[in-house]
Amino acid sequence: MSVLNELTAALSSGAIDVVDLTTPLSGDTPILNLPQPLANTVGLSLTPVSNFDDAGPAWAWNDVTVGEHAGTHLDAPVHWITGKDGKSVDRIEPHRLVGPAVVIDKSAEAAQDPDFLLEPEHFEQWQQEHGPFPENCWVIFFRTG
Template identity: 55%
Template sequence: MTQLAHLIESLASGRIALVDLTNRLSADTPTLRLPEPFANLIDFSLEQVSAYDAPGPFWKHHNIHTGEHIGTHLDAPVHWATGKDGDDVSQIPPARLVGPAVVLDFSAEAAADPDFLLDIRHVVAWEDAYGEIPENAWLLLRTGWAQYANDRERFLNADDDGPHTPGFTAQCAQWLAEERPISGVGVETVGIDAGAAGGMEPPFPAHHYLLGNNKYGITSLRNLDRLPPTGAVIVVAPLPIVGGTGSPSRVFAMVENEVPGI
């Protein structure tokens, strides 16, 4: 049996499960809100063109209106000033969009402190337990934030001091970008940076370092609790928008089941 045939058979039998990591996309999907004077993207919406009526008697279809960085989405290098000479979303090699998923679970820490920041020491301790992060991997930071995905206020978690959501220290973002052979990082929050990252040095360090080093980010993930620390394969499927700085994406993982059919 070829490797692809074995994969197909394993998917059909349930020995490999597909786990959807994508939040549903609608007008109610929580989106990033930048303070003045910065401009925000439009929220997602559908515009009905026909619905089995005179404009289209046998079909229903819509125009979609959305920003690139809405809902579960991918950030391409060209999204950030440090990556402005890098790939747009249509130029990302498909091989970089499929790879090992490594899951770092800091949901307890984020529950205790919504401003929790992953640091280098956390990743090194994880590697001591599970092995060094492999080539082309996606580092997925589990914080439990997906539980708020349908509650805009709690998901953005902003007060007079700004938003409070977990993320990465500047040192960790730089280290991951420069010292580990990852394709990118994935988070459960609205963006790959912490809520307070605008006040870090440099501002928004995950964007600054990762996108500036030809690596990517995916946001607003869910179901990370269904993935093991290692062993899953992630597939990130953005729209290949020519000139696009990012795209809403379908993201899923392939996970081995201990008991077939479950």
């Protein structure tokens, strides 16, 4: 059996879990806001073009306006001076987008403090409890309540 067939079989049987980390973008999607006098991008807005009506009887679509820093960034370091020489999302090799993942669950902390901030010691604490991060892993911090 080829590797691709084995992968397909494992996905079909549920032997491999796939977690969809996407989230819909909307006008409520948080955006990065910098303090004045620094410039900020716009939030997300949709302007209807047609909605199965006279403007487009067989389709619905919108014009989308969104600033670059809306939503989650998997290439976040490249947007800051400390990561300016890194790879933006269009330059990340596809094989780097698949790999083992660890989850740092700070939902209790976020419930107690809506301004909870993930700090380096939280990564160290996780490793003390679970061992070193797997090579080339994704560290996911999404259980924030």
